[in-house]
Amino acid sequence: MLGNGVRYSDSSHRREPCGLRHWRKDPRVGIGIQVEGLTKSFGPQRIWEDVTLEVPAGEVSVLLGPSGTGKSVFLKSLIGLLRPERGKIIVDGTNIIECTAKELYEIRTLFGVMFQDGALFGSMSLYDNTAFPLREHTKKKESEIRNIVMEKLDLVGLGGDEDKFPGEISGGMRKRAGLARSLVLDPQIILCDEPDSGLDPVRTAYLSQLLIDINAQIDCTILIVTHNINIARTVPDNMGMLFRKHLVMFGPREVLLTSDEPVVRQFLNGRRIGPIGMSEEKDESTMAEEQAMFDAGHHDGGVEEIEGVPPQIQATPGMPERQAVARRQARVREILHTLPPAAQEAIRDDLEGTHKYQAHEFATQEASTRGRHDDDAPTGVIPTVDSPTVETRTVER
Numbered sequence: 001m002l003g004n005g006v007r008y009s010d011s012s013h014r015r016e017p018c019g020l021r022h023w024r025k026d027p028r029v030g031i032g033i034q035v036e037g038l039t040k041s042f043g044p045q046r047i048w049e050d051v052t053l054e055v056p057a058g059e060v061s062v063l064l065g066p067s068g069t070g071k072s073v074f075l076k077s078l079i080g081l082l083r084p085e086r087g088k089i090i091v092d093g094t095n096i097i098e099c100t101a102k103e104l105y106e107i108r109t110l111f112g113v114m115f116q117d118g119a120l121f122g123s124m125s126l127y128d129n130t131a132f133p134l135r136e137h138t139k140k141k142e143s144e145i146r147n148i149v150m151e152k153l154d155l156v157g158l159g160g161d162e163d164k165f166p167g168e169i170s171g172g173m174r175k176r177a178g179l180a181r182s183l184v185l186d187p188q189i190i191l192c193d194e195p196d197s198g199l200d201p202v203r204t205a206y207l208s209q210l211l212i213d214i215n216a217q218i219d220c221t222i223l224i225v226t227h228n229i230n231i232a233r234t235v236p237d238n239m240g241m242l243f244r245k246h247l248v249m250f251g252p253r254e255v256l257l258t259s260d261e262p263v264v265r266q267f268l269n270g271r272r273i274g275p276i277g278m279s280e281e282k283d284e285s286t287m288a289e290e291q292a293m294f295d296a297g298h299h300d301g302g303v304e305e306i307e308g309v310p311p312q313i314q315a316t317p318g319m320p321e322r323q324a325v326a327r328r329q330a331r332v333r334e335i336l337h338t339l340p341p342a343a344q345e346a347i348r349d350d351l352e353g354t355h356k357y358q359a360h361e362f363a364t365q366e367a368s369t370r371g372r373h374d375d376d377a378p379t380g381v382i383p384t385v386d387s388p389t390v391e392t393r394t395v396e397r
Contacts, residue, residue, distance in 0.1 A: 030188045030221035031092050031110055032057035033078060038087035040073060046245055047073050051087070053240060053250040058219040059324040060211065062232050064267060065242035066276050071225040072116060074242070075191050078223075079111050080104045091189070109137065112187030116194045118174035120166040120181075126153065127162035130181045137185060152180040156210065171198030176207070183214070190214070192224040196231060204228065208235050208313055216315035216322045229270055233257065233310045237328040241267065243276070252332045254350060257309050258343035309350035 033055040040047045047070035055061050065071050076082045078089055080096050088095045091107050099107070120129045130149045134140055140148075153159055156176040166174050175198050182190060192211070196204040208231055215222055226232060232239060240250030243263050249256055256264055266274025315322050329351060336344055 030058040030219050032221060033189065033223070034088070034090040035078075036088040036090070038074075038077065038084050038089065040070065040077060040082065040084040048242060048245045048247070049086075051242075051247045053247060055221060055223055056238060056324075056327070057221055058215070059237040059328060060215050060222040060224070060235060061238040061240065062224045062226060062236035063240050063242065064226065064232055066267070067227070069242040069245075071242060072193050075113075075193050075223070075225055078191065079108055079113060109185065110188045112182035112185060112190045114175075114179045114182045114190070114192040114195055116197055118166070118171075118178035120174055120177060122166050125163050125165055126158060126169075126177045126180075129166070129177060130162075130184060133181060133185050148184055149180075152183050153177070155183070156180045157206070172200065172203055175199060176203075179207070179210075186218075187220065189221045189223070192222065192226075194226055195224060196226060196228045201230075204231070209316065211235065212313050212322070213316050213319055215324060216319040219323055229268060232268060234313050237312075237324050252328050253312065254309050254332050254347045255335070255339065255343070258339070258346045260340065260343075308346040 035051055035053050035055075038051040039049040051074070063071050063074065073082060077084050078091075078096075084097060087097070089097055092110060094103055094107055096104055096107055120126075121132070124132070127149055130152060131145050134145045134148060150159065150162065153162055156179050158173065158176055158180065161169065161173065166177070169177075175195065179192075179195070190211075195207055195211070199207060211222055211224070212235065214220065224231065224236065236253055238251060239253050239256040241248045241256070241264055248263055249259065249261060257268065259265060263275045265271075266276055312325075332347060332351070336347060339347070
């Protein structure tokens with residue numbers, strides 16, 4: 001552990017929510033998750049071992065890693081769908097690996113899960129899919145259930161589609177319906193498994209904004225598993241990465257975005273040059289050949305190289321200020337002196353609002369929807385009472 005903010009593997013009063021009126025008025029920050037020495041295998045195949053991290057309460061975190069590194073397995077372990085053979089997962093003071101079935105049931109009510117494929121019941125309409133947790137786990141009247149369900153469907157841009165069935169809609173719409181269902185029980189922890197899967201870049205941007213707005217309003221804990229570099233760069237407060245069966249790093253976004261750790265830098269820039277290969281690992285000769293081609297002027301793909309700390313998405317104007325930002329930045333300041341000089345300079349620029357990136361402001365909803373067909377309606381933006389609905393994507397300063 002570096003200071004109290006970054007983990008390196010040894011192996012490598014909140015106001016009433018305006019748009020979410022049914023959400024519980026709980027004075028606590030969303031619940032954190034402590035993971036200690038977690039190891040999971042399927043038969044002789046080790047998925048990951050000795051994973052230790054703490055997902056900070058009330059903040060948005062992202063878990064990255066190449067395909068096949070067990071990120072989805074990690075999420076399923078956090079809610080007790082899979083049982084690791086070693087380690088602890090502590091949620092709200094309870095180790096879910098050793099708890100009783102009754103205790104696990106109670107712990108699961110704290111979670112909302114957005115599964116990778118939506119995980120909808122094919123024989124149910126979107127309305128009934130979204131209402132299912134409320135009917136299964138609460139004693140609410142059907143009129144109450146309808147109010148909650150319609151609100152959540154509107155929230156994700158599916159208002160008017162409630163009578164459709166999963167087989168009648170696109171993959172992206174199924175994904176958004178899964179998010180709506182994950183919100184109906186007012187979770188304090190939201191797990192998102194590849195939330196951008198099946199979504200085009202524009203819908204992904206709206207979904208990213210939606211997750212930030214949800215966190216701003218209810219201070220819930222959100223953990224996202226993704227391969228999306230733009231989500232990784234702009235959404236989370238904290239980032240972690242799995243590689244070669246180990247947790248490489250986990251800490252505040254500022255630290256990983258300025259890290260010289262080869263695998264982290266390669267992944268965040270989408271480059272071929274680095275330790276990650278087509279089959280996860282690559283040998284030294286392959287790395288040498290690729291480096292030689294790069295040195296000879298061959299472009300190695302990837303995206304624009306990160307310089308400094310890219311801006312983080314802010315909550316939509318009219319939303320409460322995200323308390324997670326202040327908490328994270330306080331941790332970063334505590335450990336800043338332990339980081340390399342170049343990283344310190346880039347992070348100071350970001351904390352002082354002097355980085356080279358500028359805010360990007362988008363048109364109002366009226367302007368941005370002009371001339372667009374209803375079928376192209378974007379992922380919903382949480383409406384506010386105090387100000388007109390806008391579709392804005394700005395950055396943290």
